[in-house]
Amino acid sequence: MLGTYYTFPELLLWIPFVTGLITFFIKKSTSVKAWALFSSLATLVVSVISLFYSDTAHHTEYFLYNNVSYFWLQYIGSSFSVGLDGMGHLLTFLTAFSFPLIFAVTYKTEYKNSNAFYGLMLLMQAGFMGVFVAMDALVFYFFWELALIPAYFLCSKWGGEKRIQATFKFFIYTFTGSLLMLTGIIYVYLQTPALTATADHSFSLRAFYSIALEPSQQNWLFWLFFLAFAIKMPIFPFHTWQPDTYEQAPYSTVMVLSGVMVKMGVFAMIRWLLPVLPSAVAKFDHLVVALCVIGIIYASCIALLQNDLKRFVAWSSIAHIGLMGAAIFSQTVSGLQGVMVEMLNHGINIIALWIVVDIIDKKTGTRKISELGGLALKSPALAIFFVIIALANIALPLTNAFVSEFMMFNGVFQFGKWLGAFACIGIILSAVYMLNVVQKVFFGNTSAFTQNAIVLSAGQKVILSVIVVSILILGIYPQPVFQLTHDTVADILQRLAMAGK
Amino acid sequence: MQRIFDLVYWIPMLPFIGFLINGLGRKAISKTLIGLIGSGVIFISFCLSVLVFITTSKEGFSPQNINYFPFINLGKIIIPFEFHVDQLTSLFLLIVTGVSFLIHVYSASYMKDETQSGYGRYFSYLNLFVFSMLLLVLGGNYVIMFIGWEGVGLCSYLLIGFWFKNNDYNNAAKKAFIMNRIGDFGFLLGIFWMLSAFGTASYQNLFNSQDGIITSISAINSPVIVGITLLLFVGAIGKSAQIPLYTWLPDAMAGPTPVSALIHAATMVTAGIYMIARSNIMYSLAPTSMVVVASIGLATAIFAAVIALKQNDIKKVLAYSTVSQLGYMFLGLGVGAYTGAVFHVMTHAFFKALLFLGAGSVIHAMGGEQDITKMGGLGKKMRITYITFFIACLAIAGIPPFAGFFSKDEILAAAFANNPILYYIGLAGALLTAFYMFRLLALTFTGKFRGTEDQLHHVHESPAAITIPLIILAVLSAIGGFVGIPEILMKNGHALGDFLAPVFAHSGPVTAHNLSGQTEIILMTTSVILILIVSIWAWRKYKIEEPAAIVSETRETTGFAKAIKNKFYVDELYNALFVKPLQVISNLLRKIDKSAIDGIVNGAGKSVNYGSRQIRLLQSGQVGTYILLMVIGMLILLIIQLFSK
Amino acid sequence: MPATHLLFWFLSILAVVAAIGVVSSKNPVYSVLWLIIVFFSISGHYILMNAQFLAIVNIIVYAGAIMVLFLFVIMLMNLNAAAEPPKHVYLKIIGVIAGSCLMIVFVAAFSQASNSHTLLRNGTGVGLIKNLGKTLFSQYVVPFEISSVLFLSAMIGAVVIGKKENPETV
Amino acid sequence: MNAIIVSALWGVVMMFGGVFFKKRTTPKYWAIAGIIILLVANILEFFGTHLFNVDTRDMLHFDNFSLHFNTVAFSCTLLFFLLNGRDVEKVGQHVSEYFSLIFFVLCGVSISSSFNTLLMLFLGIEIMSIPLYILTGSDKRNLKSNEASLKYFLMGAFSTGIMLMGIALIYGGNSLGSFYINTINLGSGELPVMIAAGLVLLIVAMSFKVSAAPFHFWTPDVYDGAPTVFTSFMATIVKIAGFIAFIRLFQSSFGVMHQQWQILIVIITAATLLIGNLTAVFQQSVKRMLAYSSIAQAGFMMLALFALNDTAKEGLILYAAAYSLASIGLFAVLIKMNDYTIEGFNGLGRQQPVMAFTATVFLLSLTGIPLTAGFTAKFYMLLAAVKNGHQFWLVILAVICAAISAYYYFKVIQAMYFKEPATDINNQVNVSPAFKFLLIITAALIIILGVVPGLLIDWLYY
């Protein structure tokens, strides 16, 4: 069993990293693609296997396979320790699942000097993995930044015509946030007790959880962390980098950005903010939830007016993220569990959405909603896929998003009736903008751009079907995901509750 | 016989399978086969429903709660995927499966002009609808009900926009879905509140006679209950097209006629009534909400009926009449006549489906013409349609012994018991109903033909696949009422009431009639007499022999009449109140985003650039200046260090 | 008032006046001369504090070598008063103000310095060549040696900078 | 002591070499040999072998810190020679003189890293500075170079005057009447006025040497005017030597009364960070931009003086290494360019992948992106500063400035990778494989230090 030689987190981390580095030295573009796909599939296999060891019931074995720690900077009490808990399993799986999907669906697309492209993609995957498995604040920060760099290069090299400015804004914005977080991390670190003989403080997650800071300290530390994560997610009003970046980024990258990278923020909120600064969370939760709820409405309203499909998806995603943020800070079982499931669902759904948009863009040569129309006449298959995906995005029952959004709204409602009610307006608005687009793009009469039919390749059909099936399965039987993340949620809520007393 | 409950899940499952087959194989399978599958699966589940019904009607039957798997399990909140079967369920099962079976058969012929794949699409949608509707009815808790609830909404969206080339249809479909969403918004909040208040959403735990949470709540009108019930009612308003969310239903007539019959008359729109009847215990605990329900129902009943007076589109008339009939049902619920409401749902399903199908047959014959001012005298050409339609009119107008009479009478009686004023208004509504129905009948089937020549040649009786369902429904709406004969006319004749009694047992005190025999008789007779008079008046008024006279209907009216003709400008009002403002706000927000929020972010960058441009001027290149600045810096440091204490 | 005080005041005033002369005189040559006067007066102070060795060195090195060097350079460039157009007057003023502020700050600070009133001790010929030499070559031999590096680099510098390059080699 | 003597001697050797070497290329190899010997000698001393036993009367004090720093400085110089040896030849005729001057500077560096009296500090600083005046002016025909050297000289001399006044005042205030820096340390009492004044003047003078605002004005002009090779040397090794001297002086002499003068450092640090970063944003010439960035980096290194604890010292060593490696590499790349403006870098990624990639690594390191030494260095600085426990806002300011720095460093990256190259053929850059190899080595070093900084720091506790 792999787990006995290399623990799963290591494998998940190193496979993409090493293969990514190798990719740079492959010359032929076809073999590059094959190699990248192969690597991502290998990662997927590992993560799937790891899911079988995610059961915390027989704990020793579980721990053995999923946690490891090496000496790193022992003099300042930071060790290279990585591990997988429920949430880690979930998100590593999402990462591992989305990459092969993306590679496969964009297999036809030709990127110039593709070895660099795929190499960076794989490095980015490694970065994500690192963030999700990090059990040490410094390691976490390390990968948090590392994930950003490939994204920067991918977007500004292979993106649209205004790519450089847009991506640069994105980079500077997030970089600032994370630097602030770094200072926060350092401050917290200096409050931690010594866990090892060599250093008198420690960066390990354990140490971070073990301390109880003064409320006065927490109150300003909170913002240092929150800013970084809020920008990454992005929560209103820190979202302005997102539409531009999504508009400019190449499709396969934007799939990753919106599908996985955004989850880094959510993940970090849950792992590094809530349990570490509980009293500050208790102090500011209303404010934050209010912000998020405003964000939902705000983004939905603006999404109504978008004429560019990419920007449209970007805004709708902001709305969803807002809901996640609100649910996190509702600090309820329902809310947090909902977020867990939603992280997976949102990942799948938005990637699916991008895939379809990509196909439309490639085939018709336009992203302008006003220039499209009547696609359903010529290419019914695409229409059906899109409609299902769109319905998943507006959280129609029996699609995956319904479960998660139901729980998140429920959580927010428990947190505050009025906030909850206000947030729920989102479901109406989401229906409005989604159906608008469905109608304008697929129904009605064909336009000059949509004269000739779009024939889906077999590969695309297969991938979209896989996605649709997973959408439905997760929509009808989400129980496994709950079981996966149950312990994490319980643990975090318990910490919050203890701080409450 | 109990083992039937192990098969219950097949009732929704079969239509779902039908949906899959027809949906995926819509290109492969031949039309006839598609039709067969589509109707066949429904028929099987109809038979199953009959079995279920028989079982439930047995003595000493106790409600069944069938738990399949945990849908959402949060430890302390568990929402299982469960079915709940009792008398109410089984009755609705019968109605849904029965009516939809007939309509499937009808559609098989009605839609035969569709393209191969379109035909398949149609039937798959229809099956999917039945599936969702059955899920709604069978669901063992509010969440499962909600799943069905939104499912039917989706199907109605898909079916209204079935001919998606036409953007007006698409708009109608979108309107329907969004208005439903607004309702669902309330419903959802209701569920959330329920969950946070009671920690459960399944009927079993809420309404169980022994240890039900609600039943154990003694406080009448506790804010929680009122809040929840009102929120749920918002959902019902959306789904069952009550004021203020009714405007989607008339537009929904854009869909194929059988769809209007099935979804927008017989089944889906009655989901609201089902839901409230289902949660009758809660409502009985919240009289305030009851009042709200009753008043909204009554208002809708009158309002819609008034609008219906001046409509010339045959389907629009029927649509408004549906709205108004639904209003009656809510009135019934509001005054606690749950049985009456359900009874009316049943009868209404029969005669309204019949009316729509008849209308469909007429439109079919007229080659798509829907304007009644261009019809007339069709009775001679289309005998069966005419007669069945006539029966339906009698039924809906409430003329004994047809079905509508009994159900409507029960509601009105209960209303009188509750508060005479409700009764009088209700009666007025009934008269209006009688009037516009007979107006419709007369204009369509009697008098002289007003259409074009070739239409006249084209007119013919529809084929058997269309007429048979008509006949069956006609029979049902003729005799369907006898399941609920009032006590005073026949000792324990109210079979339906006895059947449903256990469901509404807990809200007994509210539902109890306290009317003396003769009052009831008097009410009945008066109403019947009045209705008859009105009907005959309408009949004579619109039995137009010479086409010229029709101008009275078509010409530009003024004042109140004009307002009625234009449906009181409600759509325009909503446009001005909600749609436009949303646009404006969104625009505003977009501007804010560009200028303010993004402005701040970019402003930071700009200010850095600006600062850079300014600060670099210090670097003047002059040694003298440099030394001067150094000295000044030194001065400042010295002063701080030496004199800051 | 003892003679030493008189001498002190005389030398001090001389030094300050001369210094002002250095700063203010238009013609560079004059300022050189003024500077030489300053050096002489400072040497006077050295003698006053009987640091004879330094006094001599000061005159030899500064007044002798360095100032002559300056003079050579100035002559070689034959700069005269006209060569220097006046600096912006307000810069001059600011400069003066800044300098005097500095002076004021120092004075204000040191007026309450603890040891500002300790008297200078005379006698004990620390300043004599004998003692200085001894210390320099016993205790301060290392810095002395090291300072040679300074001179070496200065020498090389003079070569590198001063020597005319013949263009074709570069 | 090894380092001082060897470097001085080798300086003399190179000086005479000027007479004997016939070929222009010979001095380079001698210099490389010399620096290797120097490095070895220093490492030997680090492990306790003293080639010369000289009684310095404790005027010089060689501890782990100073010796370790010397190692870093010499290694960087070695790298500098290897990368830029050829370019030194291009500057002017007196190749081997240049090298000997550099060796003298190194002598000054090793003095100022190990001084123990103010006298030695003074000498060390001067020995560092005077050769630099000359090197700056070494490109004699280039007016910019002349101007730079005169500016540098005048202001340098001025700062010397200020420093001396400071020393004098401290001597006066020091009741023991001694120049030994540890005798100045009077425990945590109230700072005597005279010493306080002297301390301010010393801070001013040292800030001048490390080009901290508002005493940084010479830096951009001098770095811009001087021949690029020497700029690279000045901006890296000399500057960090200044920092070592700075922290050494203030920790051992005024460390105990830190609180009484910390505010000055805070002001200077803040000013340096702001001015350095803000002004760099505007620059069009990469060379000048690097000059300003060196100011900005100096601001970050000032945090060590703000913190003044052990972490700060570790951090300073690390920062010294990270900053020097990156800057030397970057300058080496810059020298090869025909056009120093940012546009000059357009499309380099296409033409010279290796150069572009390594340059990217250097820039990322300067920005402080993880996995590069720059990050660990910045991290240690921040750690030290936060540990210090006062003025947290300064740390926030520092990181915000770091973010701003990304703004101008990434302009170059954008130019290299995302802009179209200039089409004219004479803009082609061509470099030797050996050069590329060295660049890769440098980049590798940076990344290694970024992953395991312990390799460098742990020697402090050897």
Next chain:
Amino acid sequence: MEISWYIYLSLALFCIGIIGALTRRNSIIVFMCIELMLNSVNLLLVAFSKMHLQGANMFGGAQATDAQIFVFFIMIVAAAEVSVGLAIIVMLYRNIRSVDINFLNRLKN
């Protein structure tokens, strides 16, 4: 004589030197002003060495000489600086025929 007299005197000279450096444009004169500053420092150091005589007794007289030695070194350095500085000035003069520091403005911003 009190030490403060000498302190003030040398400070005066120092500041005058600074003023000169600030106000003059002729680089040679600026340089001379800097020399003036150095000399003021020398003076101060010597004065201090005298002041420290009493402290000196407990250190065996050595300490007093320190300052004077220091002055000696300062002179050395000054000499070196002068040679280099003048060389630079001359070089510049060769090129631009002027020693006016206001003409040094090729490098700015």
